[in-house]
Each structure stands twice: as C-alpha cells, then as structure tokens.
Amino acid sequence: MSNKIVVFSCSWDGWSCIDAAANAGMPYPASVTVIKLPCLSGIDAGLILRALEYGADGVLLLGCQPHECRHGRYGKNIEIEFDKARQLLSLLGESSDRVRLARLDAFDGGGFIETVKSFSAALEDKARVTASTGNKS
Amino acid sequence: MNMQEIIRQTRAHFCLDCGKCTAVCPVNRFDPGFSPRLIVQKALSNEGGAYDDARIWSCVGCNMCTVRCNYNVSYVEMIRHLRMLSRENGTELVYSHGGVTESVMHMMGKDDIKQDRSGWLPADIQVKSPGDTAFFVGCAPYFDTIFKDLNVKLTDGTIGAMRLLNMAGIPFDLLDNERCCGHDLLLAGDSNGFVALGRNNVEELGARGIRKIITSCPECYYTLKVDYPRYVDGWNVEVIHITEVPEIFKLKGAAMKKIRAAFHDSCKLGRHFKMYDGTRNLLTSLAGAELCEMENNRENSLCCGASPWMFCGSVNKQIQDERLRQADATGADYMVTSCPKCQIHLTCAGMSGDGKYAGIKIVDLYHLAAQSLAQKDG
Numbered sequence: 118m119s120n121k122i123v124v125f126s127c128s129w130d131g132w133s134c135i136d137a138a139a140n141a142g143m144p145y146p147a148s149v150t151v152i153k154l155p156c157l158s159g160i161d162a163g164l165i166l167r168a169l170e171y172g173a174d175g176v177l178l179l180g181c182q183p184h185e186c187r188h189g190r191y192g193k194n195i196e197i198e199f200d201k202a203r204q205l206l207s208l209l210g211e212s213s214d215r216v217r218l219a220r221l222d223a224f225d226g227g228g229f230i231e232t233v234k235s236f237s238a239a240l241e242d243k244a245r246v247t248a249s250t251g252n253k254s
Numbered sequence: 255m256n257m258q259e260i261i262r263q264t265r266a267h268f269c270l271d272c273g274k275c276t277a278v279c280p281v282n283r284f285d286p287g288f289s290p291r292l293i294v295q296k297a298l299s300n301e302g303g304a305y306d307d308a309r310i311w312s313c314v315g316c317n318m319c320t321v322r323c324n325y326n327v328s329y330v331e332m333i334r335h336l337r338m339l340s341r342e343n344g345t346e347l348v349y350s351h352g353g354v355t356e357s358v359m360h361m362m363g364k365d366d367i368k369q370d371r372s373g374w375l376p377a378d379i380q381v382k383s384p385g386d387t388a389f390f391v392g393c394a395p396y397f398d399t400i401f402k403d404l405n406v407k408l409t410d411g412t413i414g415a416m417r418l419l420n421m422a423g424i425p426f427d428l429l430d431n432e433r434c435c436g437h438d439l440l441l442a443g444d445s446n447g448f449v450a451l452g453r454n455n456v457e458e459l460g461a462r463g464i465r466k467i468i469t470s471c472p473e474c475y476y477t478l479k480v481d482y483p484r485y486v487d488g489w490n491v492e493v494i495h496i497t498e499v500p501e502i503f504k505l506k507g508a509a510m511k512k513i514r515a516a517f518h519d520s521c522k523l524g525r526h527f528k529m530y531d532g533t534r535n536l537l538t539s540l541a542g543a544e545l546c547e548m549e550n551n552r553e554n555s556l557c558c559g560a561s562p563w564m565f566c567g568s569v570n571k572q573i574q575d576e577r578l579r580q581a582d583a584t585g586a587d588y589m590v591t592s593c594p595k596c597q598i599h600l601t602c603a604g605m606s607g608d609g610k611y612a613g614i615k616i617v618d619l620y621h622l623a624a625q626s627l628a629q630k631d632g
C-alpha cells in the first residue's frame with residue numbers, strides 16, 4: 118500500500134481511534150500521515166486541496182459522530198467544505214473520491230485501520246483505471 | 255529581476271516624493287501606515303529591502319496612484335516585482351479562504367489535467383466548434399463552488415455575456431480545458447504558477463486553432479491582452495473585450511420596468527484600460543436602466559477592496575463598506591458590476607459587518623442585459 122494519504126483528525130474521538138490502533142499494535146502504512154486538529158470544523162476546502170496539491174493521493178477527514186462533537190460545531194461546516202472540495206476536484210477533472218469523510222465512535226482502533234485500508238484500496242483501484250483509460254473521474 | 259531593473263522598468267527613479275499617490279490611495283485612507291510614496295522611496299534608497307516590507311502585500315492593485323502620478327511611476331508593476339522578489343526570499347503568505355483559490359490555480363497549471371468544467375452551460379447557448387474565435391470563460395464555474403456560501407452565481411454573468419454574443423450573431427467556440435488566466439498568481443508574485451497556466455492555455459488554443467478571444471472578465475482581458483504577450487512564450491492571439499464587439503450594441507432590449515442602477519467600474523477595465531463607456535451603454539441602452547453614478551466613479555472609482563485572494567482584513571472591509579455606502583446613497587435598485595471578483599467581494603462585504611448594506615442587490619451587467627433581451631423575445 119503506497120498511496121500517500123493525509124489524515125486530518127480531530128483531537129477527540131478521531132484521535133482516540135488512531136491512539137487505540139497504535140496501543141493495540143495494529144499497524145498502518147508509513148505512507149499515511151496524520152495531522153491532529155482540535156476539531157474538524159476548522160478544516161476548509163483550501164486545506165484539503167492544499168494537501169492534494171502538495172502530492173497526497175487522498176485526504177481522509179476523521180472525526181466524531183456529529184452528536185458527539187465537543188465543540189458543538191461539527192455537522193455543518195465540515196460537510197459544506199467537504200462538498201466544496203469534492204466539487205472542485207470534479208471541475209478539475211480529478212476524482213472527487215480522493216477526499217473521504219469518516220466518523221467513528223471513540224476508541225475504534227479497528228475501525229480506523231479498516232477505513233484507511235479501504236480508502237487506500239479505492240485510491241489504488243482508481244489509479245489503475247486512470248492508468249488504463251486516462252479518465253480520472 | 256533585481257532592484258535596479260525594477261526601478262528602471264517602473265520609472266520609479268522619476269519619483270519626486272510629492273505624495274499624490276498616497277493621497278489618493280484607498281488603502282492609505284483606512285490604514286495611514288500604508289504609503290505608496292514611502293514604498294517607492296524605500297525602493298530607491300540605498301538601504302534596499304523594499305521587498306521584505308510586509309506592507310507591499312496590502313496594495314490592492316487599483317492603479318489609482320499611477321493614474322495620479324505626474325511621472326507615471328508604474329506602482330502596481332513595482333509591487334508585483336517586489337512581491338516576486340519577496341517570494342524568492344522565502345516570505346510566507348497569508349491566503350484568504352484557506353488558500354483554496356491558489357491551490358485550484360496551481361492544480362489547473364498541471365499539464366495532464368482534463369477539466370470537467372462545463373456542467374453549468376445551458377443547452378440554449380450556441381457554440382461553434384471548431385472555429386477560430388473562442389469565448390474565454392474565466393474562473394466563474396470554480397467561483398460558484400468556492401463562494402456558494404455567499405449565494406452568488408458568477409456563471410450567470412458569463413452565460414449572459416454568451417447569450418448577448420449569440421443574439422448578436424457572433425460565433426464562438428468554448429475550450430474544454432481552458433485554464434485560469436493566472437491574473438491573481440501574477441499579482442501575488444507567483445511567476446512560475448502564472449507561466450504554467452499560460453503555457454497550457456497556449457497549447458489548448460493552438461490545438462483548437464483559436465486566433466481570437468472574446469472575454470467579459472476584466473481581469474482575464476487585462477492578463478491575456480497585456481501580460482500574456484510579454485510573459486508567455488508562443489502567445490499570438492487577438493484579445494477583445496465583449497464591449498468592443500459593436501454588434502451587441504445594436505441589440506434592442508425590452509422596455510423593462512425602469513430600474514435604477516449604480517455602476518461599479520472594475521479597476522482593470524476602468525483605470526487600467528480607461529474603458530468606461532461600453533459598460534455604461536450596455537447598462538442604459540440594453541438593460542434599459544437609469545444610470546446612477548456613485549460619488550467615486552469612472553477614473554475615481556473605488557476598488558472593490560481586495561487583492562489576489564490574500565491578506566483580506568479590516569482595511570479591505572472598510573474600503574468595501576465605503577463602496578456599498580456610496581451605492582446605497584444613490585438610492586439605486588441595483589449595484590451593477592461587470593467583474594465576477596468585484597461581485598464576490600462586494601457581496602461578501604454586504605453580508606458581513608453589521609448588515610447595514612445587506613439589502614443592496616449586486617448583479618452582473620451581462621446577466622442583467624441578457625435578461626432584458628430575453629424578456630423582449632419571450
């Protein structure tokens with residue numbers, strides 16, 4: 118698994134899942150870079166695209182279930198910015214699936230590993246299709 | 255380019271230190287610490303280092319100073335070169351909107367992208383492909399997404415402009431993979447990013463056999479007409495603004511309910527090109543509006559207050575607020591602009607602050623004109 122994935126994780130349930138995976142010794146590839154933020158509500162489409170512009174193959178936004186947001190701000194903002202980023206990618210002729218939003222319950226280490234693996238597999242599939250057809254979206 | 259060369263090219267050595275530029279600068283009006291005169295003088299001094307003065311990033315590029323300067327010091331050009339030097343020396347920039355516009359421009363500059371940028375195009379727009387003339391759309395489709403929170407639809411203006419051309423019988427092709435013209439990257443001193451976009455546009459136009467471009471966006475017009483010939487290799491395309499197409503002025507609009515419109519000049523079409531009348535004629539003869547001039551108009555028009563998507567702050571907001579106040583004072587029904595970026599910035603200003611000017615309706619000139627024509631036909 119060599120896809121470069123940037124994970125923007127909130128410091129609450131999102132981070133607890135990554136922590137749980139690490140504590141349980143569940144490995145995830147070195148090509149996954151995790152960036153911890155107070156809350157996903159601070160993410161905007163610019164930050165997502167910047168990661169892709171700088172060479173990431175995919176961006177994973179990892180946060181709490183909407184009703185669990187400690188800042189009471191989760192739901193809306195991130196969804197708006199997530200949609201914007203996906204639409205901008207489509208306009209650019211890139212696959213909008215290069216950005217994924219995942220919400221996990223606290224301490225779900227297995228869930229994090231599963232999410233990263235399935236995201237990476239999807240990116241790899243897409244890369245294969247693109248290589249054979251030249252069609253990115 | 256080194257300092258000596260910048261001074262020579264921008265005629266800065268003619269500066270007499272008179273301060274007229276600072277007296278008319280809209281940024282100085284709200285931030286007395288910013289002075290074009292002092293920046294020119296700093297550039298001329300032996301101390302050097304004008305490029306690492308943080309204030310070079312505050313200029314909005316409105317060209318008011320150059321128009322006033324008796325010695326024609328090209329201040330906006332100087333700022334652009336200083337910004338290039340500053341970036342070469344590692345200055346970190348603060349982009350507005352999380353830097354999304356910059357990332358989009360950089361991603362568009364890649365050689366291998368195949369954009370899917372025409373989903374917004376209505377079925378009734380007639381495109382003549384192949385053809386030797388293209389309508390250059392600009393970034394409106396991207397802006398619709400980036401600024402959807404503002405509830406602005408910039409493609410309405412683009413569609414309006416294309417409808418006018420259709421109705422006037424002027425054929426044009428559209429480019430599937432048109433890149434951003436790069437105006438904002440260049441103004442931000444990002445010459446590599448700019449050239450990447452330019453090179454791809456040259457290739458796309460060449461492959462399609464395009465010899466002539468019509469555009470409605472003032473900044474695309476300026477960039478393609480003035481900056482491409484001097485900075486982009488292989489550029490050999492005639493560029494005209496839609497208000498330079500005589501046929502559209504022969505169109506007759508419906509006698510709409512008379513609206514009163516305050517017209518906001520864009521800095522590029524206005525002070526940079528001195529094109530003040532074509533837009534106004536479209537507004538009065540085609541859209542049938544009664545023109546209300548704002549306190550600052552034509553050559554003295556106030557900028558929409560924002561430079562290339564960076565460092566937008568309280569001074570910019572105060573300039574915008576003042577512009578909205580001027581529009582409000584005319585009692586007009588609409589504030590009309592021909593520039594998508596002016597529309598974005600002024601709409602944003604109307605929505606922020608204390609909501610005093612939230613009621614001002616800001617619309618695109620071409621959208622309004624095309625609507626008036628459609629009413630006549632329908």
Ligand code: SF4
Nearest residue numbers: 269270272273275323
């Ligand atoms: S207006 Fe011209 S001459 Fe006067 S200070 Fe400004 S740049 Fe110098």
Ligand code: SF4
Nearest residue numbers: 279313314316317319
């Ligand atoms: S271009 Fe406009 S904002 Fe910049 S220094 Fe001149 S007058 Fe001031």
